[in-house]
Amino acid sequence: MCESPQLWYMTSYYDCTGRGRPRGYCVEHLVPHISSSPENIPCEISEETFLTESFCELVPPSVPLSSDDYEEDAEQILETPMEISKPVVAENISEPKKVLKNKERHDLVVVSQPVELPLKSIAKQQLSIALVPCVQFPESYHSSSEMTVDFWRRYHTIRVSFSQREIGHFSTANRADRIRCREDHRYFKKLIYPLEQKKVHFDLNVGAEYLIIKEPPASLDSMLWWINRHKDELFVNKKFTFDFLAWRGTLRKIMSSLFDSIVDWRIGVIRWNGCHFMVVFHTETELKIEAEQTPSEKRMQYWGHKFEDYITSENPPIIPSPSKIFCTMNKAALGRHSLLYSCEIDACTSNSTFDGEKKQQGVYVEIKVAHAKHLLDLNTASSRKYAKWWQQCYLAGINHMLLGFRNDYGIIESLQPLGVKDIEIRAKTWSASAFLSFLDEFCSFVQRTITEDWSYENRAVYLFYYSPKEKKIKWRLSNEEQYQFLPDWFIKDFS
Numbered sequence: 203m204c205e206s207p208q209l210w211y212m213t214s215y216y217d218c219t220g221r222g223r224p225r226g227y228c229v230e231h232l233v234p235h236i237s238s239s240p241e242n243i244p245c246e247i248s249e250e251t252f253l254t255e256s257f258c259e260l261v262p263p264s265v266p267l268s269s270d271d272y273e274e275d276a277e278q279i280l281e282t283p284m285e286i287s288k289p290v291v292a293e294n295i296s297e298p299k300k301v302l303k304n305k306e307r308h309d310l311v312v313v314s315q316p317v318e319l320p321l322k323s324i325a326k327q328q329l330s331i332a333l334v335p336c337v338q339f340p341e342s343y344h345s346s347s348e349m350t351v352d353f354w355r356r357y358h359t360i361r362v363s364f365s366q367r368e369i370g371h372f373s374t375a376n377r378a379d380r381i382r383c384r385e386d387h388r389y390f391k392k393l394i395y396p397l398e399q400k401k402v403h404f405d406l407n408v409g410a411e412y413l414i415i416k417e418p419p420a421s422l423d424s425m426l427w428w429i430n431r432h433k434d435e436l437f438v439n440k441k442f443t444f445d446f447l448a449w450r451g452t453l454r455k456i457m458s459s460l461f462d463s464i465v466d467w468r469i470g471v472i473r474w475n476g477c478h479f480m481v482v483f484h485t486e487t488e489l490k491i492e493a494e495q496t497p498s499e500k501r502m503q504y505w506g507h508k509f510e511d512y513i514t515s516e517n518p519p520i521i522p523s524p525s526k527i528f529c530t531m532n533k534a535a536l537g538r539h540s541l542l543y544s545c546e547i548d549a550c551t552s553n554s555t556f557d558g559e560k561k562q563q564g565v566y567v568e569i570k571v572a573h574a575k576h577l578l579d580l581n582t583a584s585s586r587k588y589a590k591w592w593q594q595c596y597l598a599g600i601n602h603m604l605l606g607f608r609n610d611y612g613i614i615e616s617l618q619p620l621g622v623k624d625i626e627i628r629a630k631t632w633s634a635s636a637f638l639s640f641l642d643e644f645c646s647f648v649q650r651t652i653t654e655d656w657s658y659e660n661r662a663v664y665l666f667y668y669s670p671k672e673k674k675i676k677w678r679l680s681n682e683e684q685y686q687f688l689p690d691w692f693i694k695d696f697s
Contacts, residue, residue, distance in 0.1 A: 320610030
């Protein structure tokens, strides 16, 4: 008897990890059957009789390894016409016909060095950091006015008022590229675990060999993009309604000068239409520390991002996407100074609700990894690391933290909530009032130093430098091109 024509169905695609059809790409296509003439179809099929029939093989679309790629990228993939490769010849029709799967897979490139586990405790390592002289600020240099950094207890008794509120938000995949910014919640994450103690088992080493964590760029472009969208509220009578603009990390770096006796910093400041724009320019010492990071230190940086994926996603991606962040815009009153700064938000509680683009009810949570078994192992009374935790949360208005306690093998064994106020109460080597008072004094020092706005004629950028040896903050004027960080489009729009 003759074999009847058959219809072939391609019913699924396969993603790069071979886990079956990914969400959004499951479609069904009918592949046209290429009919054969009756003369070529034998009535009886023996073991030595073969028939050649051609059908088209569909090439599946490239599936991203990360779960939070741009929506427009996904739409572009769906709208792209399907590519058809050369016909594939299937012989020996006595065997059942099978849909050929595309054997191509995304080959992940190993980019990080292997790490020997278990890791040694950082507390047991004797880390020695040598201060590299700064080119613009040698030890013999003295500016016309300098700010002395005294012991923190002198600032502790000075009370400076501070209040902050969130006035906006944005999502971005690159802080230095305004084209990648969106004023929405696409990269905002929610916790899938409650703020309570819980036993877990998360392997933070998954995917570590395929990603190297890099420090985010210091560019202000994403914040300037947001300011330009809200120009009517923030730019009145040719003047900005705030005195200082910076990333939260810049403010933290300034406050940490009270106890940092090893690492220096360099901050560029441009005054434009009454506002002081501040950007960090890494010193030679900071660049050396980053270049000499050990594989163990790089692995621990990766652990923090991997932990965020575990507690904010039911199906975490293989590789985290640390460059894709959700940020809030916060306006604060520090004494008589008005600050506008942006804070990266890790996640919010699972019961947070949103109405369109407006946050109705939500609690922000800071996520950290700690090498401990319980809270008593954390030396919050004297360790300065927890002072930086407090600064990070306090400036963003975050009251709760969720800690993941890991072992030496990079395994999270338990979750533990921690109140930000508890860190402040237990501290004995720093205080909240000291940090705020010192930051207020630095802002006053900058305002006294810079007396005129930037212009195309002078192109004046003021570089402020903290010397940990001398415990002083110096400054100098520069018009070098490498320090001109305000983009031309922003200057043109606000001229």
